[in-house]
Amino acid sequence: MTPAKAYGARSEQSGLAPIDIERRDLRPDDIAIRIDYCGVCHTDIHFAQNDWGMTQYPLVPGHEIVGRVTALGDEVRGFSVGDVVGVGCMVDACRECDPCQQGLEQYCLEGPTLTYNGQDRHDGSVTFGGYSESVVVSDRFVVRIPEELDPAAAAPLLCAGITTYSPLRHYGVQAGHKVGVIGMGDLGHMGIKFAHAIGAEVTVFTRSESKVAEAQAQGAHHVIVSSDEAQMQAAAGYFDFMLDTVPVQHDLNPYLSLLRYDGTHILVGLVEPIEPTLHAGNLVFGRRVLAGSLIGGMPETQEVLDFCADNDITCDVEMLDIHDINAAYERVKQGDVKYRFVIDMATLRNPSE
Numbered sequence: 001m002t003p004a005k006a007y008g009a010r011s012e013q014s015g016l017a018p019i020d021i022e023r024r025d026l027r028p029d030d031i032a033i034r035i036d037y038c039g040v041c042h043t044d045i046h047f048a049q050n051d052w053g054m055t056q057y058p059l060v061p062g063h064e065i066v067g068r069v070t071a072l073g074d075e076v077r078g079f080s081v082g083d084v085v086g087v088g089c090m091v092d093a094c095r096e097c098d099p100c101q102q103g104l105e106q107y108c109l110e111g112p113t114l115t116y117n118g119q120d121r122h123d124g125s126v127t128f129g130g131y132s133e134s135v136v137v138s139d140r141f142v143v144r145i146p147e148e149l150d151p152a153a154a155a156p157l158l159c160a161g162i163t164t165y166s167p168l169r170h171y172g173v174q175a176g177h178k179v180g181v182i183g184m185g186d187l188g189h190m191g192i193k194f195a196h197a198i199g200a201e202v203t204v205f206t207r208s209e210s211k212v213a214e215a216q217a218q219g220a221h222h223v224i225v226s227s228d229e230a231q232m233q234a235a236a237g238y239f240d241f242m243l244d245t246v247p248v249q250h251d252l253n254p255y256l257s258l259l260r261y262d263g264t265h266i267l268v269g270l271v272e273p274i275e276p277t278l279h280a281g282n283l284v285f286g287r288r289v290l291a292g293s294l295i296g297g298m299p300e301t302q303e304v305l306d307f308c309a310d311n312d313i314t315c316d317v318e319m320l321d322i323h324d325i326n327a328a329y330e331r332v333k334q335g336d337v338k339y340r341f342v343i344d345m346a347t348l349r350n351p352s353e
C-alpha cells in the first residue's frame, strides 16, 4: 500500500478536512495516477452530507479526475508512464453482463463500482475518489486526455460532459434538429456546446432573464424565458429534443407540449419522482417519448474527450485551492459558479505554495 494525502468527510456535519488514505499495490491491470486536477460535482456534496442515506465515512469524494500515469501493472498495454489520463464516475463493473459487454458499464446489471463510496470487487474495501494526490484504477476505466485539451478544463467532461453528450448521441440528435436545453448550470452549459457542435439549432430555457446573454455566449441560437407564457406558447410543437438538466422537481407538462410529434424529452438531472403529475396525454397525443440517461460507458467517455478535442470544447471552470473546498461547496449549493470548480491538486501536495 502507498500512503496518499486526501481531503475527506468524517461525518454528515464535518465538512471536508485533510485525511490520510492508502492506495493499493498495483494489480496486473492497474494504472497508478498522480492526480493533477479534480472537478467538484454536486453529487460530491450529496455524498459528503449523506443526502441519499448511503454514505460510508470517511468519504473522499471526486469523480472528475485528470492526472499523469506514474506506474503500470504488468499486463497493462497502450498506456505509458507520463501519459495524461482521466477517471470518471466508475472504476469497475462486472465486465460480463450484456451492458458491460456493450461498453455500457454504467448500466452493469450488478451495478458499476463507483469511484468513491463504492466497494472494490476484489478486496471489499470502500473506494476513495479524486480529492487526493493519487489513485489506482484498472486500465479499462482509464481514458486518455487528448493533448489539445486543457487538462484542468477537461476534468468535468468525465461527468458533466459525458452526461450530456451520451444522450444526444444515443437518441440521435443530428445537424438541423431543434434542441431545447432546460437549465443553464454545469450540465446545461455543456449540453449547449455539444448540441451546437453537432449542428443542431439550440434553444435554452431559463427562468431568469439575466441568463439570456450568457446562454447566447455559450452557443445558444435562441433563449426562451420559461416563466413567460407567451414565449412558451409561441414555441408549441417546435422541438425535436429536450435535454432536461434540472436536478429538482419541476413541471414537465409545459415542455412536453413544446415537442413536435415523435419528439423526445431526455432527463439527465432528475432522480426523484416526477412532480407535479405528468399528463399522459402529452405523450400519447404526438407519440412523444420521455427518456432518461446516466453518464456514459467507457468507450463513449473516450469518444466525448476526442469529440471535444476535435471541436475545441471544454468546460468553463473556476480553479480551486483545496483548502477552500468547504466554501466552494456552499457556492455550488447556491448555484454560484460558472460552471464547475476544479481543484488544483498542487494545493494539496504543496500547501505552502
Ligand SMILES: [Zn+2]
Residues within 6 Å of the ligand: 041, 042, 043, 044, 063, 089, 159, 160
Ligand atoms: Zn458527477
Ligand SMILES: [Zn+2]
Residues within 6 Å of the ligand: 093, 094, 095, 096, 097, 098, 099, 100, 107, 108, 109, 110, 111
Ligand atoms: Zn456488468
